[in-house]
Every structure is written in structure tokens, then in C-alpha cells.
Amino acid sequence: MTDATNRPADAAGQPTAGQPAAGLPAAGQPGNPPSASAVEMMELVLPNDANLLGNCLGGRVMYLIDIAAGMAASRHCRRAVVTASMDSLDFHRPIKVGDAIILQARVNYAARTSMEVEVQVYSENLRTGERRHTCTSYLTFVALDETGRPAAVPPVRPETEADRERYRAAEARRRERLQRIGRGEGGG
Numbered sequence: 001m002t003d004a005t006n007r008p009a010d011a012a013g014q015p016t017a018g019q020p021a022a023g024l025p026a027a028g029q030p031g032n033p034p035s036a037s038a039v040e041m042m043e044l045v046l047p048n049d050a051n052l053l054g055n056c057l058g059g060r061v062m063y064l065i066d067i068a069a070g071m072a073a074s075r076h077c078r079r080a081v082v083t084a085s086m087d088s089l090d091f092h093r094p095i096k097v098g099d100a101i102i103l104q105a106r107v108n109y110a111a112r113t114s115m116e117v118e119v120q121v122y123s124e125n126l127r128t129g130e131r132r133h134t135c136t137s138y139l140t141f142v143a144l145d146e147t148g149r150p151a152a153v154p155p156v157r158p159e160t161e162a163d164r165e166r167y168r169a170a171e172a173r174r175r176e177r178l179q180r181i182g183r184g185e186g187g188g
């Protein structure tokens with residue numbers, strides 16, 4: 001039971017009249033807003049997805065994160081994409097068999113051929129409606145052309161103050177990520 005929609009992943013942050021910070025694409029400039037590619041995906045957790053305690057397996061959650069994030073990235077650039085990296089992941093709460101798992105994916109930032117996608121994961125008790133945050137994941141996807149080589153992607157054009165905050169934070173994470181793997185400035 002998978003439902004991928006075009007709804008924004010997070011309604012937080014309303015458009016503001018203020019000028020965007022220097023360096024961020026402004027309204028009217030080329031680029032796609034995060035809301036245009038956002039994905040919300042929902043699945044029922046079944047016994048086959050769980051460990052002996054009845055908790056959803058971490059690997060299953062990671063699989064679903066990768067799927068939701070990949071769809072958002074592909075929607076942003078309208079190309080095939082591959083997962084280049086997934087940042088460290090902390091599971092704050094278990095998701096029980098019989099709960100729904102909800103994944104909200106949005107593209108925070110795009111560089112030349114790569115994009116950072118954020119995925120917020122929640123569990124929902126379908127009887128009570130209680131929703132709990134499970135984890136946040138940041139992934140990097142690279143767009144590929146028809147020959148399988150990295151291809152340029154459109155910029156992200158933030159629309160709201162929340163979009164702009166995510167954009168700036170993603171830019172900083174990208175710098176740290178590339179430093180960590182020796183691909184930062186001067187690192188090749």
C-alpha cells in the first residue's frame with residue numbers, strides 16, 4: 001500500500017515578502033521549488049517487516065527512505081537518479097506492526113549534478129491517529145544522463161522562509177559531507 005502524492009512534505013513556513021538572503025535563487029529566477037517535487041508516502045507495517053519484538057526493521061525503514069527520496073529527486077530533475085550517500089541515521093522511536101509508516105521527502109538543495117533530499121519519517125497509530133516522529137534522513141542523489149554519466153540538474157528555488165533555512169543548512173551539510181570523503185575544496 002504505497003501512496004505517492006504531490007503534496008508538500010511540510011506545510012511549515014509561509015511565503016514571506018522579504019528579500020531572500022544573498023546567494024539564494026530569488027522568485028522569478030530559474031529553478032524548481034521544493035514543493036513541486038515533494039513526496040508523501042505511506043505504508044502499513046506488516047509482520048514480515050518486523051523483528052521478534054514486533055518493531056519495524058531499521059533496514060526496511062531505510063529502504064523506504066531511499067524510495068521516497070529517490071522519487072522526490074527524480075521529480076526535481078526529471079531524470080534517472082542514483083543514491084550517492086545517506087548521512088548517519090538515528091532511530092528515536094520504534095514503529096510497531098499494524099502502524100502506518102509515513103515518509104515525507106523534499107529536495108532541500110541542488111548543486112551541479114547532485115541534490116540533497118530530506119526525509120522525515122513518522123509512525124501513525126491508525127486507530128488513535130497518534131503520530132510520532134521516528135527519524136530524519138539526509139540523502140544525496142546524482143542525476144544521470146542517457147549514457148549513465150552525471151547530468152546537470154535545475155537549481156532549487158526556495159519559496160518560503162523554511163525553504164530558505166533548509167537550503168542554507170543543506171549547503172553547509174554538503175560542504176561537510178564532501179570534506180569527510182575527501183572531495184571538499186582542494187580535496188579533489
Ligand SMILES: CC(C)(COP(=O)(O)OP(=O)(O)OC[C@H]1O[C@@H](n2cnc3c(N)ncnc32)[C@H](O)[C@@H]1OP(=O)(O)O)[C@@H](O)C(=O)NCCC(=O)NCCS
Nearest residue numbers: 082083084085111112113114115140142150177178181183
Ligand atoms: C554517484 C556517482 C554517479 C558519482 O560519480 P562520480 O564519478 O563521483 O561523479 P562526479 O565526480 O562527476 O560527481 C558527481 C556529483 O556527485 C557528488 N558525489 C559523488 N560522490 C558523493 C558522495 N559520496 N556523497 C555526496 N555526493 C557525492 C559530487 O559532489 C558531484 O556533485 P555536483 O556535481 O553536484 O558538484 C557514482 O559514484 C556512482 O554511480 N555510485 C553508485 C550509485 C549507486 O549505484 N547507488 C545505489 C546503491 S549501490
